[in-house]
Amino acid sequence: MTSISFAGDKEDVAAASDALSTAWSGTDVDVIARHYAPGYTRYSPDGGLLIPGGWQWEGLAAWFESGGKVLVAPARHRDIAMFGTTAIVTQYGTVTVTQPDGTAVTRTARNTGGWVKQGNPWKAAHGHASRLTPLQPN
Numbered sequence: 001m002t003s004i005s006f007a008g009d010k011e012d013v014a015a016a017s018d019a020l021s022t023a024w025s026g027t028d029v030d031v032i033a034r035h036y037a038p039g040y041t042r043y044s045p046d047g048g049l050l051i052p053g054g055w056q057w058e059g060l061a062a063w064f065e066s067g068g069k070v071l072v073a074p075a076r077h078r079d080i081a082m083f084g085t086t087a088i089v090t091q092y093g094t095v096t097v098t099q100p101d102g103t104a105v106t107r108t109a110r111n112t113g114g115w116v117k118q119g120n121p122w123k124a125a126h127g128h129a130s131r132l133t134p135l136q137p138n
Contacts, residue, residue, distance in 0.1 A: 042129075078091035093129070
């Protein structure tokens with residue numbers, strides 16, 4: 001089987017990944033949600049079983065409205081492997097989550113994302129994060 005990807009697809013995946021990070025650093029759940037493919041699944045860095053459906057959008061919207069914040073730092077050590085209309089993105093990511101009471105936690109994780117091209121935009125189809133040791137790599 002031959003895998004075909006088009007010129008610029010790798011750059012488009014990187015841009016889509018960056019746009020998703022930027023969206024999470026905002027508070028508009030609709031903007032965040034449009035970066036995900038239907039059926040998105042994920043593994044959280046806390047371990048546990050596969051989380052189908054990805055995110056609970058209504059609960060997330062309420063959390064943002066009550067003052068919750070997310071700050072996603074630019075990805076580090078990103079690699080993108082292309083397989084036609086599928087891409088695997090690996091990178092280190094640092095996220096600071098601030099709860100409505102002001103308590104903030106910053107964590108760094110190894111992230112692997114499966115991206116699919118649906119029409120023109122690339123969408124996240126699966127995400128897997130695991131804690132990174134040491135917590136802040138170079």
